[in-house]
Amino acid sequence: MKRTSSPHTATRLGLWLGVAFGLCFVTGLLSHYLQHPPGWFAWPTRPVWLYRFTQGVHVTSGVAAIPLLLAKLWTVYPKLFERPVVKSLPHALERGSVLVLVGASFFELVTGLFNATQNYPWQFFFPSAHHAVAWIAVGALLVHVAVKLPLMRTPAEEVRRGTLSRRGFLLTTGGAAAVAVLATAGGTVPWLRTVSVLGTRSAALPVNRTAAAAQVSTVDDGWRLTVGGRRFSLRELEALPQTTAELPIACVEGWSASARWTGVPVRDLLALAGVEDGDVRVESLERDGLYRASTLPAAHARDPLTLLALRVNGETLPLDHGYPCRLIAPSRPGVTQTKWVTRLEVIR
Amino acid sequence: MRWAIGAVGVVMGLWGAVLVLPVVSVDLLLWFVAGPIVHDVLLAPLFAGLGLLIARWVPQPWRAAVQVGGTFTGVLVLLAVPLLWRPFAGGPNPGLVDRDYWTGLLVAVGVVWLGVLVTTLAGRRKRPHADR
Numbered sequence: 378m379k380r381t382s383s384p385h386t387a388t389r390l391g392l393w394l395g396v397a398f399g400l401c402f403v404t405g406l407l408s409h410y411l412q413h414p415p416g417w418f419a420w421p422t423r424p425v426w427l428y429r430f431t432q433g434v435h436v437t438s439g440v441a442a443i444p445l446l447l448a449k450l451w452t453v454y455p456k457l458f459e460r461p462v463v464k465s466l467p468h469a470l471e472r473g474s475v476l477v478l479v480g481a482s483f484f485e486l487v488t489g490l491f492n493a494t495q496n497y498p499w500q501f502f503f504p505s506a507h508h509a510v511a512w513i514a515v516g517a518l519l520v521h522v523a524v525k526l527p528l529m530r531t532p533a534e535e536v537r538r539g540t541l542s543r544r545g546f547l548l549t550t551g552g553a554a555a556v557a558v559l560a561t562a563g564g565t566v567p568w569l570r571t572v573s574v575l576g577t578r579s580a581a582l583p584v585n586r587t588a589a590a591a592q593v594s595t596v597d598d599g600w601r602l603t604v605g606g607r608r609f610s611l612r613e614l615e616a617l618p619q620t621t622a623e624l625p626i627a628c629v630e631g632w633s634a635s636a637r638w639t640g641v642p643v644r645d646l647l648a649l650a651g652v653e654d655g656d657v658r659v660e661s662l663e664r665d666g667l668y669r670a671s672t673l674p675a676a677h678a679r680d681p682l683t684l685l686a687l688r689v690n691g692e693t694l695p696l697d698h699g700y701p702c703r704l705i706a707p708s709r710p711g712v713t714q715t716k717w718v719t720r721l722e723v724i725r
Numbered sequence: 726m727r728w729a730i731g732a733v734g735v736v737m738g739l740w741g742a743v744l745v746l747p748v749v750s751v752d753l754l755l756w757f758v759a760g761p762i763v764h765d766v767l768l769a770p771l772f773a774g775l776g777l778l779i780a781r782w783v784p785q786p787w788r789a790a791v792q793v794g795g796t797f798t799g800v801l802v803l804l805a806v807p808l809l810w811r812p813f814a815g816g817p818n819p820g821l822v823d824r825d826y827w828t829g830l831l832v833a834v835g836v837v838w839l840g841v842l843v844t845t846l847a848g849r850r851k852r853p854h855a856d857r
Contacts, residue, residue, distance in 0.1 A: 444800045447768070454769050476761060477738070483760020491807045494822050498813040501753045509744035510757070516738025523731030540780055540788050549793045553800045560804060560833055574829025575804050580820025590816045632821065697819065 383452050384531040386543055390449040390550060391525070395518065397442040401485070402515050404435035408629055409508050411710055414674065422680040425707035429627035432710070433565040436631030439489045440561050444553035446482055448546070474520045481514035493564075493630045494577055564632035578632040582689070584697040585628060585711060591663040593717045595696055602685070602702065603720040605652035611701050614687060617641045617649075622682045628711040638705045640686035644679055646721060654678055655723045659704050662717040671713040672724070677706045685718060772799070787845050794841035798834050805830045 410418045411428065421427060463469045485507065492503050533543060541549060563573025570576060588594065601608040619639050627633035647654050657678045663669040677683050683706040687694055694700045699716030706714065745753075775795060783791050808826040817823070 440804070443803065444796075447764075447800075450764060451769065451772065454765075454773075457765060479761045479764070480757045481741075483764065484757050487760060488756065490804070494807040494811075495815040495818070496807045496811055496813055496822075497815065499752050499756060501748055501750055501756075505748045506745070506753055509741050509748065512741025512744060513738050514741075516734045516736070516741055519730050519734025519737065521734075523727045523734060526727050526730070539776070540792050545789060545793075549796055552793065553796055556797050556833075556837070557800050557804055560801060574824070574833050575801070575808060575826065576824070577808075577822050578820060579824045583818060583820025585818050585821060587816070587818065 383543070384528045385533045386546060387449060387452040388525065388529050388531065389547060390445060390452060391522075393551075393554075394442060394445045394449055395522070397438045397445055398482075398515065398518060400434055400438040401442065402511055404431045404438075405508070405511055407431050408435060408710060409504075412504075412629075412713065419676065420674070420708065422677055422682070422707045425622075425682065426625055426627075427708040428710055429565065429625045429633040429708075432627055432629060432631060433562075433633060436489070436493055436565070437558055437562050439486055440557050441554040442482075443486050443490070444550060444557055446486065448550035448553070450479070452546075471524055474517055474524070477513065478517035478521050481510050481517055484510050485514050495630065565627075567635075576632075577630065578634065580634075582626070582634050582636050582698075583632065585630075586666075586668075586716070588696045588717070591661075591666060591669075591717070593662050593696070596662070596701055600701060600719075602646075602718065603722075604646045604650040605721075605723065607650040609646070611687075614641055614685070614702065617645065619687075620681065620684055622684065622705075622707075624682065624684075624705050624707055626705070626711045626714060627709075633711075637690050638684055638686040639688040639691075640684040640702065640705070642681050643673070643683045643685055643704070643706075643721065644681065646685060647678065647723065652723050655725050658720075658722045658724045659715045659718055660720040660722070661715050662719050668712045668715070671704070671715045673704070673706060673713075677709065678723075680707060682707050685721075786849055787841075790841045790845045790848075794837050797837045801830060801833050801837070 407420075408428075408431065411420055414420075424430075463472065488499070488503060488507055491498065492507070497503065539546075559569065559572060560575040561573055561577075563569035563571070563576035564578040566573075570578065596611075598610070601610055602614065618641070620642050621637060621639040623635055623637050625633050625635045643657065644654060647657070655675050655678070657673040657675075658670060659673055660670045673683065683704075685702045686699070686705045687702050689695075689698055694703060699718070702718050703716040704714050704718055776792065779788060779792050779795065805826055808822065809830075814822070
């Protein structure tokens with residue numbers, strides 16, 4: 378089969394892929410900074426679904442990018458067999474940069490897809506690797522754009538060999554991206570849940586770390602919540618004025634689910650304990666584990682909807698959801714919504 | 726303009742290299758090169774081969790629709806891999822990754838091929854002389 382590459386189709390697909398990668402990169406960085414905030418970073422508490430939205434966009438645009446990347450590579454596949462392999466130093470550098478771009482792109486999309494399904498066939502620490510290689514992918518992408526920019530003006534090919542027309546090929550690619558999104562987005566888009574047969578979320582409110590996995594068992598009457606110098610029993614917490622709010626849990630893995638949480642606002646607890654507000658360290662009964670504690674930024678600690686929840690959807694918090702109490706704050710990653718809370722401490 | 730974009734790209738890539746150095750391992754490097762290799766020697770030739778088979782064996786009014794259906798099926802199968810192949814999965818979590826994905830995949834692929842059937846038959850009806 379003799380086939381030549383088609384710059385016009387390749388640049389059109391490149392544009393779509395650039396948009397998908399751009400969305401992935403920006404939303405991914407936001408998620409990274411939310412979990413490891415640099416000094417200059419601030420994140421709003423409203424709308425309450427903001428993180429649910431940005432992380433949903435992150436995972437969805439990543440899924441859409443998979444068929445786009447495959448189609449893009451298909452249009453330029455003949456160039457792989459170009460001879461001579463290397464014509465000049467700039468040509469060698471260009472081919473090298475494409476190898477880095479394709480390697481980093483597949484790395485990001487495949488590890489991201491596996492991570493979203495809680496499947497880890499590797500030994501490296503996913504968040505660090507996924508973050509670092511994202512910079513390499515986008516850097517190589519910009520180099521590639523700089524090299525190929527003149528091709529944007531290439532006229533459409535007169536005739537395209539093969540079964541599908543040029544238009545048909547682009548439509549099929551767009552359709553494949555749409556199929557990929559429909560099949561998976563139900564993890565975060567509620568009305569797609571039954572349609573998305575390859576979605577990760579099956580329950581209305583899933584559990585992402587069970588009490589058994591965290592080695593936490595139910596507490597007795599001796600349990601106290603420590604806030605600064607003050608200690609609260611569960612009865613005392615239940616007797617305090619309660620706030621009920623509809624707030625989403627939005628996981629970094631892309632699924633999200635809304636629930637009606639009832640509990641005591643964190644800012645009320647801080648006021649009762651007589652501590653100045655600021656960034657709050659929230660600690661769990663969980664002894665170890667990466668996410669046994671989190672730091673609640675001052676803006677979130679002050680928010681009236683940031684709760685230490687005792688109930689969910691009108692029922693006592695189940696042990697797997699963090700009994701006796703868990704943190705639930707608006708517009709935050711799920712891993713920072715600490716469960717089985719035992720201590721609140723203002724750290725600055 | 727082009728030079729500016731390229732320079733920004735180089736700086737971002739180098740920053741990525743700085744970030745990746747502390748976590749680099751054989752495992753990570755293998756994952757990095759596996760994508761291009763698996764694509765170039767397996768996925769792309771497989772797709773090309775299936776395309777050739779379709780061009781040779783599938784009669785005309787069906788050819789384009791079958792190719793589109795095959796493409797959609799391939800994408801669905803790829804997306805299902807991490808859900809069906811799970812020797813390295815984390816612990817079970819109630820309500821997450823616990824659906825019947827074999828059935829789900831089968832249903833999705835069935836809907837795709839139903840679409841192939843319907844669009845081709847509808848297209849034939851509209852142009853009754855097309856297959857003459």
